[in-house]
Ligand SMILES: Cc1ncc(C[n+]2csc(CCOP(=O)(O)OP(=O)(O)O)c2C)c(N)n1
């Protein structure tokens with residue numbers, strides 16, 4: 001009989017979490033950077049008491065919105081290359097369902113996140129408890145069932161000993177590079193407080209390390225054979241390159257073979273922007289250099305990418321009918337997409353073995369040179385749109401130029417939704433791997449500020465610059481106050497174009513009337529004139545509104561010396577986006593309409609649909 005210790009389920013859970021470790025750069029540290037918590041009747045007495053017991057080893061952080069807490073946790077994991085993570089606990093009911101969007105975000109982005117919502121009483125005696133969603137047809141359903149489709153592992157803990165296998169499964173999922181995503185353990189309120197004699201071995205320290213599966217021999221031979229006959233090879237670097245920290249191996253591989261690289265939103269900063277073979281962004285928000293190559297490529301090595309529509313131009317970009325894809329991916333689901341030759345492996349290991357097996361292969365010099373001249377051409381076009389200006393309403397691109405000039409490539413820049421992701425993908429000149437932090441899997445408005453806070457907690461020595469539109473800011477800004485409270489200093493650049501600028505442009509592009517996007521085009525009695533600087537100040541941040549790009553640069557330089565979070569607001573033009581580069585994106589246009597502009601847009605749309613490579 002092993003020794004046991006009598007604890008509540010919640011105490012066992014928190015003690016277990018505190019004992020899970022990882023090693024980063026040779027240094028052992030807790031794998032959980034902390035637990036975000038907003039308490040209610042569903043967790044304060046159980047989990048709340050248990051978190052207090054371990055507050056020194058496993059810190060608890062209080063914030064203002066459950067979704068935002070989960071955003072911070074997700075950004076922490078992303079900025080830690082998935083090697084560290086955080087947990088989030090909420091009460092039963094609204095606190096829990098507030099986290100569902102964030103769970104979906106972590107699911108799409110393949111990021112580890114441990115969600116610990118309170119749940120209804122397992123004994124069901126007091127039913128319905130406050131905030132209980134009652135199903136007339138199914139006694140086992142609670143609000144937390146919403147998490148099932150957006151969790152990689154879901155469990156409801158209805159007996160205290162169930163936490164033992166549930167946590168074992170949770171850790172396996174959270175630390176698996178292929179399965180990685182949100183885990184939801186719904187904790188019945190009465191069971192949180194119930195005691196059990198847990199084996200002491202359950203709380204033994206455990207050190208987790210990143211698994212790096214190596215390629216299958218047959219898959220490797222097939223990939224090598226395909227590569228050896230390639231005349232126009234191209235690498236797409238996705239988020240998997242960043243998570244695997246495979247930048248050096250990627251550089252070695254492409255330098256040896258003279259293969260140009262392009263990057264997805266998740267994969268941007270795989271190579272520094274300055275690398276001569278880095279054509280930078282690909283797809284709908286891509287550079288002309290990358291997209292020209294993508295159109296012609298006969299062999300595309302897709303490394304660590306989900307190949308979402310923004311990357312493939314809704315599957316219209318890769319126009320060479322003789323092309324082959326190699327899917328180098330740790331997840332089989334992704335590796336075989338679009339009839340790719342799968343090469344299931346960790347990016348770093350896969351690239352190492354490809355490099356070794358390819359000894360002597362070189363892409364035709366004309367292809368590599370063609371790539372480099374395309375890059376030079378793009379850089380000229382990009383410099384033009386990002387350069388200094390006196391315009392009273394600058395473009396997003398001009399604001400990006402100002403941030404780049406003041407913070408350089410060293411800062412970690414973060415964005416998620418609106419017009420910024422497209423402009424940033426095209427124009428930001430990234431530095432070190434991970435310094436470009438885009439949440440563009442779910443592109444969730446409101447990720448930005450809480451995400452900036454989480455990224456800063458993961459990288460305390462880095463300058464974290466959050467780029468955000470007025471729409472995203474208004475949706476979820478409350479963790480500005482938390483960043484001040486926790487002394488986690490971030491710089492927020494708020495681009496106020498008075499509405500949902502990018503959707504307004506999309507509406508115009510699909511023939512729609514200007515309707516319900518910009519504030520001025522929306523039903524109103526009073527046109528809002530929101531003082532964002534005053535709002536940010538009221539939450540404790542240092543803030544100012546600037547009137548020009550020159551003032552923005554001075555304010556940004558000052559922000560570096562500020563002792564707390566700074567918000568800088570600038571008015572921008574809602575109608576301008578960068579014309580250069582890019583490719584088609586499939587947004588369905590109505591087949592019939594009273595508006596002639598819609599009918600015309602439909603005609604054009606039908607032409608574009610012909611470019612889609614159905615079944616390819
Ligand atoms: C939670 C959420 N709701 C809706 C959308 C759809 N959407 C994408 S961008 C956008 C407008 C964003 O406005 P703003 O932050 O001001 O950026 P702008 O488009 O003006 O650059 C909307 C509504 C979304 N991505 N996320």
Ligand SMILES: [Mg+2]
Pocket residue numbers: 418469470471495496497498499500501
């Ligand atoms: Mg806006």
